[in-house]
Structure formats: structure tokens, C-alpha cells
Amino acid sequence: MFVRILTVLLPVIMLPSMFYGLMIAGADKELGEMSRVIYFHIPPSWLLVIALLVSFIASIMYLIKENNLFDRIAHRSAELGLLFSIIATVTGSIYAYFAWGSAWNWDPKETTIVVLIILYIAYLALRSSMTNVKLKPKISAVYSIVAFITLPFLMFVIPRITNSLHTDGGGGSSLTAQMRIGIYGMTLGLLILYILLLNLALRIDKKKELSQ
Amino acid sequence: MLSTFKLLLAKEIKLIFKGKDLLGYAIGIAIVMSIAVSMPSARIKIPETAGSALMWLIILFSCVEALQRTFTDEMSGKTSDLMKLLVSPSLVFLSKVFSSSVFTIVIALFTTPLLVLWLGFPISRLPSMLPIAVVGSLAIGLSQGIVSYLLARGSSKGMIYPLVVMPIVLPILISLVILTTQFLEASSISYTLLVVVIAQSLAILLVGIAFLPLLERAV
Numbered sequence: 361m362f363v364r365i366l367t368v369l370l371p372v373i374m375l376p377s378m379f380y381g382l383m384i385a386g387a388d389k390e391l392g393e394m395s396r397v398i399y400f401h402i403p404p405s406w407l408l409v410i411a412l413l414v415s416f417i418a419s420i421m422y423l424i425k426e427n428n429l430f431d432r433i434a435h436r437s438a439e440l441g442l443l444f445s446i447i448a449t450v451t452g453s454i455y456a457y458f459a460w461g462s463a464w465n466w467d468p469k470e471t472t473i474v475v476l477i478i479l480y481i482a483y484l485a486l487r488s489s490m491t492n493v494k495l496k497p498k499i500s501a502v503y504s505i506v507a508f509i510t511l512p513f514l515m516f517v518i519p520r521i522t523n524s525l526h527t528d529g530g531g532g533s534s535l536t537a538q539m540r541i542g543i544y545g546m547t548l549g550l551l552i553l554y555i556l557l558l559n560l561a562l563r564i565d566k567k568k569e570l571s572q
Numbered sequence: 573m574l575s576t577f578k579l580l581l582a583k584e585i586k587l588i589f590k591g592k593d594l595l596g597y598a599i600g601i602a603i604v605m606s607i608a609v610s611m612p613s614a615r616i617k618i619p620e621t622a623g624s625a626l627m628w629l630i631i632l633f634s635c636v637e638a639l640q641r642t643f644t645d646e647m648s649g650k651t652s653d654l655m656k657l658l659v660s661p662s663l664v665f666l667s668k669v670f671s672s673s674v675f676t677i678v679i680a681l682f683t684t685p686l687l688v689l690w691l692g693f694p695i696s697r698l699p700s701m702l703p704i705a706v707v708g709s710l711a712i713g714l715s716q717g718i719v720s721y722l723l724a725r726g727s728s729k730g731m732i733y734p735l736v737v738m739p740i741v742l743p744i745l746i747s748l749v750i751l752t753t754q755f756l757e758a759s760s761i762s763y764t765l766l767v768v769v770i771a772q773s774l775a776i777l778l779v780g781i782a783f784l785p786l787l788e789r790a791v
Contacts, residue, residue, distance in 0.1 A: 486732065
């Protein structure tokens, strides 16, 4: 029932938010229409933190309870977090090309998100490299916890103590109230999409497990 | 518990300085020597950033070599299972991490003056660079420990090692390179970066100690 409600809510929230951001909210004075790419950059950036946080909590829960469901949640949420990281990086590069003249500037936030992507690719590689069924989820869980510990330093600390082109790092343009409405709407829509995708992946995993 | 830890640490330090682990360091030094000799002969001045990056790469790879060997040898020799019957896995883990960190500090204390001399940086910068070399080496050693343990425990293929270890150490490494460059250029030093390096390595070490008993439970 809950999934059905979310499936209905997804287009109801996401489409108007997208329409509002692309058509109604005012564009940035300096960048013009290209500034609207932020509706596809900031929400995935926030969602990646949520997805990786879920993976982190599920990993801790797995180590405590040893319930396979937590391992599956940790695994699938990390995959979705990785997906959101890639989307945020690509859309960020498009924004950077128009705002700062180059798609890649080795800005601290650009560098740290690449490290984050490598970190979670490493997590997935580590998972797939192990054959011991009993050890695989445990080792993956500890690695996921260690990986998440580095996230606050990567995403929030290092970019703020070094010179950055990003708004919260001292450069770029700030968001208007109109832009914020569009961004919050898109974030809520993506959050629903994340829950639905996670649910779908978990259902597929369960069916695979039952068929084996 | 402290006396057990001291005994374990002494055993690990003896093993680590037996010579096998010096291979990684020798390779690093060989790379730096060739760069140090070839660059000035081609009349290319090595910038401070490149110099500090080279220094930390040597230290990192020496530490990687030492940590990988210490955990893998124990697991493949099946001595880890015997040790776990006598002492807690956390103590074994800590002794290995600290012995590897001691090894890395010794390498750093040896490498830093050599690099400053070879790459033509002012000798006057050396006294201020040595403490950062010690703190940075300790941070690298502590933060790599848990990942090395996990890889050895899971008997993962050696080729996956750099991919899994590097992203964990990279934020620390980037911060250390920035800090060392600031020391070499004698510009204003960002001590917040030093705090970040220490905080991150300690956080990773504490996570390792906290979750290791859960990992070893009923395995």
C-alpha cells in the first residue's frame, strides 16, 4: 500500500517541481537559462548523502543483528548513492562549463566527489571479489562504515577549509527563494524515487534468493 | 592487557624491520632518485607541490607494503586463528597497525631530509617539516589498518588492494600534500587541515576497533 501511494506521489511531486524550476522560477541574472541545471545538480547531491547514510546505518545494523535484509539494504543503497553521485557530477560539470568556463576545474568539491565515487566503486568491487558467503557481508559492512566515516571530511570539511568555486565555499552565485522551492520539490521527488528504486532492488534480490 | 599489547607490538616491530618490507621503500626511493637526477639535468625545476606529493607517495607505498604483508602473512600462515584463542582480535589488530605506523615513521624520517636535499628545497624548512612527516605517517598507518585487515581476512585478490585502500587514504593524502607544500613555500600554514588529518585517521581507527569484534563474532 505504502509503495502504491509513493508511486502515485512521484509524478504528482516531481513533474510540477520540474515545471516550476524550468519554466516559472526566475533564472540566474548572470548565467541565464543555463542556471536551471542546478535543479538536477543540488537534489542528487543531497540524495547521495541520504542514500549513503542509509547504507551506513544498515551496515551497522547488519553487524549487530546479522540479518541479511540489512546487508541487502546496505548494498543496494550504496549502489543508488553511487548513481546519484554520478548524476551530480555530470550535471555539476555542465553547470561549471557555463559558470566558470570549464567543465572540470579541480575545485575541492569536484575532487572530493570523484574520491567519493571511487570509494563506493571500491566497496562494490570488494563485495564482488569475495566468495566466502559468511564473510562477504560482514567485511562489506565494515568497509561501508569506514567509507561513510570519510564522507563528512570529503563533502563538508575539506571543501570548506580550502578555496572553492562553489557557493558555500565562497564563490559562485547564491540561490533565490524561488529557486529553493524548485530544488526542495525536486529533492522530495528524488527521495520518493530513491525509496521506490530501493524497494524494487530489494524485491528482485529476494526473488533471486528464493529461486536459488 | 597493556603488557600483552606491549609484547605483541615488540614482536610485530621485530618482524617488520626484518627486511622484506624495505622493498616498497627501495622502489619508492629509486623512482625519486631517477626524478631527482633527471629533472635538474633537463633544467626543469620541481615545484613544491610535486616535491611534497613525491614524498607522501613514497611514505604511502612503504606503509601499504608493510601493512599488506603483516596481515596477509598472519592469515595465510593460519597463525591468526591461534592468536585469537589467546588474545583479543582488537589487540592483534592494534599491534599490527602501530608497528606498521612505527615503520612508516622511520621511513618518513629518513625520506624527508633526503628529498629536501635532492630536490633542492631550502634546508631551513626541514625542522618544521619533520613533525608533519611524523604526524602524517602515523595518520596514514592508522587509517589504512582496518582496510588491510579486511582484505587479508576476506582473502581478497592482491590486485584489488590499491583500489580499496586508496580512496580511504586519499583525503588524508591530499591534506598532507597541501600542508607540506605550505611548509616548503613558507606560506601561511592551515592548521585546520592538520586537525582534519588527525581527526579522520583517529575516526577510522576507532571504527576499526569498535567493529572488529562484531566482524570476528562466530566466523
